[in-house]
Amino acid sequence: MAVMHELPVTQSILEIALRHAKRAGAGRILAINLTIGGLTGFVDDSIQFYFDYLSKDTLADGARLTIERIAARVRCHHCGAEYAPPDSRIWTCPQCEALGGEVIAGKEFCVASIEVE
Amino acid sequence: MELPVLEQILSANDRIALDNRKLLQAQGVVAVNVMASPGAGKTSLILRTIGALEGRRRVAVIEGDLAGRVDADRVAETGTPVVQINTGGGCHLDAPQVRWALEQLPLDRIDLLLIENVGNLVCPPGFALGEQVKVVGASVPEGQDKPIKYPGIFAVADGLVLNKVDLAPYIDFDAGVFRTAVRALNAGAPLFEVSCKTGEGIAAWVAWLEGIKT
Numbered sequence: 001m002a003v004m005h006e007l008p009v010t011q012s013i014l015e016i017a018l019r020h021a022k023r024a025g026a027g028r029i030l031a032i033n034l035t036i037g038g039l040t041g042f043v044d045d046s047i048q049f050y051f052d053y054l055s056k057d058t059l060a061d062g063a064r065l066t067i068e069r070i071a072a073r074v075r076c077h078h079c080g081a082e083y084a085p086p087d088s089r090i091w092t093c094p095q096c097e098a099l100g101g102e103v104i105a106g107k108e109f110c111v112a113s114i115e116v117e
Numbered sequence: 118m119e120l121p122v123l124e125q126i127l128s129a130n131d132r133i134a135l136d137n138r139k140l141l142q143a144q145g146v147v148a149v150n151v152m153a154s155p156g157a158g159k160t161s162l163i164l165r166t167i168g169a170l171e172g173r174r175r176v177a178v179i180e181g182d183l184a185g186r187v188d189a190d191r192v193a194e195t196g197t198p199v200v201q202i203n204t205g206g207g208c209h210l211d212a213p214q215v216r217w218a219l220e221q222l223p224l225d226r227i228d229l230l231l232i233e234n235v236g237n238l239v240c241p242p243g244f245a246l247g248e249q250v251k252v253v254g255a256s257v258p259e260g261q262d263k264p265i266k267y268p269g270i271f272a273v274a275d276g277l278v279l280n281k282v283d284l285a286p287y288i289d290f291d292a293g294v295f296r297t298a299v300r301a302l303n304a305g306a307p308l309f310e311v312s313c314k315t316g317e318g319i320a321a322w323v324a325w326l327e328g329i330k331t
Binding site: 013021034109111 | 121240
């Protein structure tokens with residue numbers, strides 16, 4: 001499943017990086033820094049592989065992808081406590097045991113910056 | 118030299134989705150993105166909905182599948198306008214595909230557009246299509262723990278459907294755990310417990326759909 005999902009996503013990352021690099025008049029992209037939340041369902045093990053394939057003969061040929069993973073955080077609706085939602089269990093607040101809460105981190109999915117020369 | 122970018126990775130898709138949304142709104146069409154795992158009963162829910170709305174709403178359908186037009190053929194038998202998108206292995210629909218499908222449909226003669234996404238609980242919610250509401254389905258035989266395993270999709274739903282409730286007597290499905298797990302992720306969306314086989318619960322689901330304003 002991840003195979004077909006990560007390919008178009010990698011294509012988008014490349015297009016964004018190339019557009020910003022060209023706008024800045026850069027000669028080469030050395031690195032692309034991504035910020036990706038833990039709730040996005042994005043698998044990063046195949047992304048560099050796709051990227052190397054898609055970026056051939058572009059300004060980003062050989063560029064390194066770095067991923068800053070943002071752990072999921074939830075704020076309790078009831079008492080306002082912030083907590084890391086548990087894997088494999090129903091989300092309940094560790095302070096007051098209220099159900100669920102507002103997701104305040106973990107949905108990030110963006111190109112943060114590029115390193116160029 | 119480091120250049121700040123701060124651009125959403127799926128911004129190109131989001132822009133096209135916004136265009137789709139504007140096109141649909143201009144034509145007075147309510148669009149619903151129906152997401153669930155394979156076999157949960159998305160097509161059966163769509164067929165039930167078409168039947169219940171006959172004479173009251175003009176419905177059209179976009180079917181998303183990896184291959185084939187099995188679902189589109191079932192919908193077409195009802196006389197409903199339908200477009201099949203084959204993603205060729207892609208695990209979700211995206212906004213450009215839906216744009217193409219919208220161009221095949223008589224939008225000025227449609228009130229409600231049901232978009233059946235590819236059967237998958239992981240990627241579809243990341244790709245906006247231009248829909249007004251997202252509906253997430255699950256079914257009794259899949260087990261009560263689907264929301265716990267796939268929190269992302271249940272959290273973004275505007276409406277939830279639990280299908281195949283007629284099978285509950287034969288299956289160890291803990292409805293209490295399912296409802297609690299859904300509520301933990303999504304406090305606001307209504308949950309419709311239905312059977313597309315018997316028609317149980319369909320009236321409430323359809324009444325909710327009819328209440329959605331463009």
